[in-house]
Amino acid sequence: MKKIIPALILLLGVTWLATQSPSVGLWVYDQTAKLEAQWYGFSKRTVKLDELELVLYERQAEVAAGEQAPTLVLLHGYTASKELWLRFANHLDAGYRVLIPDLAGHGETGYQPEWSYRATAQADRIAALLQALQIDQAIVAGNSMGGMIAAHFALQYPAQTQALIVLDPAGITPPQLSETEALFAAGQSPFEIANIDQFMRFYHLTMAQPPFAPEFVLRGVAERYIERRGAYAHIAQDFRLHDSLDERLPQISAPTLIIWGERDRILSASAAPLWQQGIAASELLLLPEIGHMPMVEQPAITAAQVEAFLARRL
Template identity: 55%
Template sequence: MKKFLITLAIIIAVLWGATWHPATGQWVYQATNRLEAMFYGFEKTAVPVGDLTFSVYRREGTEAAAPTLVLLHGYTASKELWLRFANQLDDRYPILIPDLAGHGETGFDPQWSYRPSAQASGLERLLTTLAINKAVMIGNSMGGLIAANFALAFPQRTQALVVIDPAGLTSPIQSRAESLVQQGQSPFEIESWEDFQEFYAMTMAEPPYVPEFVLRGMAARYQERKAQFVQIAEDFRNFDQLDGRLEQLTMPTLVIWGSADQLLDVSSAALWQRQLPNSDLKIFAGVGHMPMVERPAQTAAGVQEFLQGIQQ
């Protein structure tokens, strides 16, 4: 009996220790996302487009006439962040969720351009490959900047636009993150677990529960990809910004912003609405930079109401 208890204690200690290894957290995160995607009816596929291969989640819609919704994540994020939001949308909409170049499973190449216009061109080739003629582009943060650049370059392929706490305009009030970047202390450049904790706390005001060992795995992944993210930031922050260009976007547009956003200040929301000729604005009180993660049902309801309005 004594040997059994000692063996059991060793097994428990080993298992407990394993949960604190970054690789364990990464594996659990990936496995959970795979199961969640399957449960929601999404198929993960790889789509070769020229010199890059997009990793995408895709779900067919039940109504042939319904527009395809293309969901674009933000800087340093990945397609998985959209899953719970996407599951709240009416299943008549076809949905496409890609990992953008340099992110997630799509891969990184130092020779690629990560300018918003280059990312938009890559998405246009992706839609062409998948025989999607027209889409509603929905983007968060950097994804909102890319969605707007897509709409500017390919207005005939953009049925409508939804931007959620988007990047791209000079903000009337600097956010906490923007102030740090100006001081040469980008919160996205993670070198330690402590750095990641500070960064993660800035991303959301109402984050969903994630076990600490999974967060440690995410932190390790950020550290591994720091140099890649630095290169991507140089391109997306310094080119193809939207000041003075939004007036060209005449398609229906919905702007959503979290009032507690620490990465991109909510003061930009009124600028977006004022400069867009055909736009609506929703501000979610107490929400941070990623409403679709913090309040997926509320965000999806707002988007769905907007979609129903443009189809009438």
């Protein structure tokens, strides 16, 4: 026993020291996401497009032989990655084929300064992905920047858009600025992280009900943001300053579900009625006590609402 106690103390000490390293936190985050993807039936694949190799998670549908399964494409937001959709996707019916790409500039797809990060260019890449996979039509869903890209996909490829789902989407001028939009208007970007304290403030802006994450894991994710600060600044210039949807929403013909967290501090929920008014075939769902990422904060509820909408409209 006398020998065991010092060994336990040493082990605890080493474990504690390990958790203080951001690289350990980032490793834990990445490995947890990989395990979750496997548990939920997703496999990772890479699809070669013209200028890049797009990395995505894919889950095949469970349907009877000869049946054609609907395809659901899930697009993440600015500075995010495919992993944020996993728990939402786990609550979807197994009859959907689900694709969750890392958009250009993000995640494992990576960043190159010569690529375009405009919403129209990203929508073209999603169309190229579907073509490469021989998918004629898809339900396209997106959060934040991903919602803006999904809307542009519906505009650019109406025949390929079975339905559109946008969650707290970017792309139009809100009647009232959110906390984050006010910072952007003042020339500041909370997304461009220089240190861990800035990341922690940013993280609490993104969600009203964040899922549990140990602090050492968040510190690891912060390091990734710090490393990619320059890339994120470039991406923001491309997608925020071009391709506004202010005058284009009435041109969207696809059945559309608009979901918005009423406590969104990134993109003001005051824009939600404008989306509904602009798109004739749309429904609006406001979620109380939810922030900018409903699919992360309440994945089961959000997935159920999406499936109910699709059952009504398709």
